[in-house]
Amino acid sequence: VCIHRVRSCSSIRFIKSKYVCVFDKSALKFSHQQRLFRTSAVSCGQIVQFKLSDIGEGITEVTVKEWYVKEGDSVSQFDSICEVQSDKASVTITSRYDGIIRKLHYSIDDIAFVGKPLVDIEIDASKGVASEEDVVETPPMSHEEHTHQEIKGHKTLATPAVRRLAMENNIKLSEIVGTGKDNRILKEDILNYLAKQTGAILPPSPKAEIVPPPRKTEAVPAAPKDKARKIPVPVSRPIAFSGKDRTEPVTGFQKAMVKTMSAALKIPHFGYSDEVDLTQLVQLREELKPLAEMRGVKLSFMPFFIKAASMGLLQYPILNASLDENCQNVTYKASHNIGVAMDTEQGLIVPNVKNVQVCSVFDIAVELNRLQSLGSAGQLGTSDLTGGTFTLSNIGTIGGTYAKPVILPPEVAIGALGKIQVLPRFNGKGEVFKAQIMNVSWSADHRIIDGATMARFSNLWKSYLENPASMLLDLK
């Protein structure tokens, strides 16, 4: 078969052909290898010039605006080839043939003419030129592994794209009920058939651009729940998984995070965790929330955590310091610019509240509101995001109890706050009561901070929060 093809090749002009189709006897030596390369089997097909068809309204020229394919790509009938524009109309040009793109006749922004060639497509010789109608009963494919396509004596209507999908999933078209015109088998029919077989929710069509889910937690998708309820039944036939790995370059903000986190891990971290009884604070906040609302501010727990941290830093200023690159000098920062980790579309952003040491709890709440709304609108400024000296990460709003936070250079300490849980605890009289418990996990730079300092700071912070009235004593 291969030898026959080599002979018929000699009359065809090749443009940028990269495939083995040599016009001398050495081709015969490689004939065995040629069979193993799928692409080379189609390299000797017929080249067809696909002309730009009539746009309507008497238009003769258009501007090529975007190519969806490049030379060497495979296309199926009805796949989009390019986008052209003419006088406020944007036109999607689709392929009339199955084959491989061999030449693009225009570059972006060139003027293309109606009736003149747009692309050259090499059509598989065994298939012949496909017409615009649906392909009826394809002849045996050249690929050895997909014999499911051959349905002896039974006509099935399906476009090549649909056939390919069936092939990829090892489905016999004769087993599918077509719901299209004249019982034509549609892509939806294949997907429904597969869904019934596996009980799974399939990914959308490979051509559809899949948008990554937003980072904020949404309701848990239905699929895992359904699977949990059903008793897993072993599937009788292996499902061909047609998903592909996707590689993307690390760019932009992610690149910066890579640098920062790599530097962060050079810091010798130690961790210290504790639990805090917030029962009194919860009650206090309930009382103060309406007051804050009257002033137009949402009051969460964070302002209290932040203020208590600042009061603690006054007693243990080394936690608000910075170690220089050579570890020669420690700079004790005067301002308590406490960072609050925020989860946005970008990823982890840490804006900070400036000068907490001179702010009231209410001031902090106002500033937090401002930063949060800017953060969700994606409009935080550089001054909001720089100058931080200490960080708190309220991961508990998403979930979790204990964590191991990573210090953000050039800082030396960070605290991660877990979620508030209602748990049974014993009081002084040995009675069980309902307590609102939150866990805190601190990490600190062990080069200049020791465990005892961290523990004492944590105890002080904890005491302010467990007994909010004690904050009044030390408020400046």
Place this chain on the structure above:
Amino acid sequence: MVLQSLKNCRWLSCVRRTPKACFWSTASGGLIIQSVSNDVYQNLAVEDWIHDHMDLEKQQVLFLWRNSPAVVIGRHQNPWQECNLRLLRQKNIKLARRRSGGGTVYHDLGNINLTFFTTRKKYERMENLKLIVKALKALRPQLDVQVTDRYDILLDSQYKISGTAAKLGRTSAYHHCTLLCNADKFVLSSVLKSPYKGLKSNATPSVPASVKNLFEEDPSLTSEIILDAIAKEYAVQHQIDHHITLINPVDEALLPGISNKTKELQTWEWVYGKTPKFSISTCLNMAYKDSVLDIKVNMDVKHGRIEVCNIDLPEQWLPPGLYSELVKSLTGSKFCPNEITALVTTLLRVCPQDDELHNRWSLLCENMIRLM
């Protein structure tokens, strides 16, 4: 005028089985539908859905919609060139890129959108615009409205009240246009003025025009009255009942796959990433200490990402290592103020802790971000 809710329609079961061909099978020559949503992305998604899934052979469709404040750019346009993105972000005005060609428009509830869906063969813009003019004249015979050969509609021979764009696919096509009834002209003119200098691109430019609202010409005209008049004329010309069917663009059962289409229209990759390649060549004027620095900046942006970046800083103004780190990080990043702000502030964490250096870095970065 009768507004008919979808729930009453018996063809709903038909839709579930065969999303493609059988839709509103009570086919007469035409169908008039109106969106209950004012979300520009949802409404554009409906257009996509009808274009991709409906069989327009038996019946044509007229789709009526209005949006809350949004700027809509054409398929091959450059948003930095077309509008004031800073102002849009501040005022929370959405930015959308439609799939049809043409120029940039401002939408608000005082502007109505009309989409005429036909098969590719029956695509005919002039006819549609003449229909609109006929409807307006029937409503108010004294109105001086006419269609130009650029497919605009002019009021009093000088004010543009409608802009047109179209999308052609393999078998179907649509022509949509706006109609200024009572839009906020002040916001319109301020958002459609780009403050970005030094942009060079082959993107389709918009042609600015003087505009006027129909409401200004005749205060008795409202968007509702005009919409109804156009629907009536369409009904007459297509010999169908004057019914307007309401549709909800979030109804996944009626429009399977619509939420994916809506999501896609909102992605950064679509709105900004589809901008044709362009370059920026400009000068930053930075006031630093007692002097003003003129810094030349050259950037190439492709697919909305910075491909090449050159900043002409005075020697040693930033340590060379830091400068090359900045350029390396910017390369490949989205040309987006939010992304770059997050990037440069994060990078600052691993710079030497020097106040002078930090000030210079922040000053330079803030000026760079203003270009976006």
